[in-house]
Amino acid sequence: MSIGRRLMGGSVLRLVDFVLQVAIAFVMTPFIVGTLGVQKYGAWVVVGTLVGYYGLLDLGMSSAVTRFLSKAIGSEDRQAYSDTIRTALVVFASIGGSGLVLASVAIYCLPSSIRAIDESLPLILIILVSRLAIGFPIRALNAVLSAGLRHDLQSVASICRLLVGNVLILCLLGGGDGLLTLSVCVVLAWLTEYVLVTVFALWCASYPILSTGRFSRNVLREMASYCGKSFTTQILNMIRFRFDPILVGWLMGARWVTYFAVGRSLLNYFMQLVMNAVGLTKPLFSQYDGRGDRAAIKRQFRRLIRMNVAFVAFVGLSMAIFGEAFMVRWMGDGFRISYVVMLLMLPGYMIALMQTTAVNLMLGVSRHHYLIFNALVDGLVHILLALLLSRSLGLFGVPLAIGVSMVCVFLTMQPYFAAKVSGIPIRDYYMNCLLQPFLRVCAFSTVFWLVFRSLIQPTLPSLILLGALKVLLFSPYCLFVVLNRDEREALGRTAGSFFSSRHSEVTA
Structure with a gap:
């Protein structure tokens, strides 16, 4: 498949994914706000903002993995490709597990003023953070698809997540604990995407992912040099874009x-x-x-x-x-x-x-x-x-x-x-x-x-x-x-x- 065709196919399917997101949001946002109420929906936004900071543990590694896999494809270096994937999987699994432990301790120590938002808040945070921890190794497999310009397959997985999540919300949100039910629906939808990304990455990787690769300290050093800058940018961007809802909630x-x-x-x-x-x-x-x-x-x-x-x-x-x-x-x-x-x-x-x-x-x-x-x-x-x-x-x-x-x-x-x-x-x-x-x-x-x-x-x-x-x-x-x-x-x-x-x- 030519590069132009991959880019065109990826763009078309990602636009389809985007149009579906907008169309579904047009219907679902008023439904969710109406079901939860303005106060609880605002609390959901704040919870999402807090959980989003867990993404800082990526350390810029996702961008680095995509960069070095793409470079290996361009230079036709099969061993570097396989070593990069194996190294990334080990690092991401370690980050996800360590982050889950740290986040659990932080959630246990939440001040009463934050717990007052909802009595189920600690459980909601644990559920959402667990989803992120599971998703860390999947980032390496997503990088396989990105480096191979298979954004079309990423879009298929994303569309399935979108449909599964919103069907679950429509069926379940009105009959249970609002925020807790919403968090469970979100996690189940993401797990659907993770399964599909794994299957697609194993199917269409440019070279075998696991059979010849090994954990490489040299690859890790190269990626660390790259991702240090990406991580700094990621932190700054996260502060820029996630600070504002907290500021608005604090002041108003x-x-x-x-x-x-x-x-x-x-x-x-x-x-x-x-x-x-x-x-x-x-x-x-x-x-x-x-x-x-x-x-x-x-x-x-x-x-x-x-x-x-x-x-x-x-x-x-x-x-x-x-x-x-x-x-x-x-x-x-x-x-x-x-x-x-x-x-x-x-x-x-x-x-x-x-x-x-x-x-x-x-x-x-x-x-x-x-x-x-x-x-x-x-x-x-x-x-x-x-x-x-x-x-x-x-x-x-x-x-x-x-x-x-x-x-x-x-x-x-x-x-x-x-x-x-x-x-x-x-x-x-x-x-x-x-x-x-x-x-x-x-x-x-x-x-x-x-x-x-x-x-x-x-x-x-x-x-x-x-x-x-x-x-x-x-x-x-x-x-x-x-x-x-x-x-x-x-x-x-x-x-x-x-x-x-x-x-x-x-x-x-």
């Missing part, structure tokens, strides 16, 4: 966490959409790096970053246009405040996500130490501004702080680092890679809004028809106005390879 109470979380959830979906569509290229850059092909890295990066910018600009501006009507239709008129929360953060998210390909390049060629500077500066500015503005602006102070800090960092530091790693002159990067496609998409979206704004209503027919019309009109505009000839031809070759291969399989 759990009720306001719900409004903040709902507004941010749309941006989280935005981020997932971008990662699914254009965030699959890190293993590709690692394979080129394994072959020492710098010209291919520069050529592909220039194409991909411009497509990245066009896609993010289109989706982000669509969120600004349709967001308020969608929020009212989704959660009710009382959640207009969540649209404002989203809108304050949207510019920062757009500028950051436009450069997803740059992040993948840095990770793929082991220049990810630059990401530490981005995360550190953004995190410091973000937290200081949030503490300052939330006291005077209340709920709106936190999203405003997030938006301002992201704009400052990702409009200055990130372009400099991206240009340096890719070899593209900084002026060329700003003008041709970022600004040109962004302005052309802005022009289209502005005209669309001026013409159709009076028709945008908080109803499904209005949102679906106008959204479909915007996509329909933008597709030829993007191909012939936003993208250049080289990018159109590259996109056409990839699509042609994908669909011709599919046709051959069907007729065979």
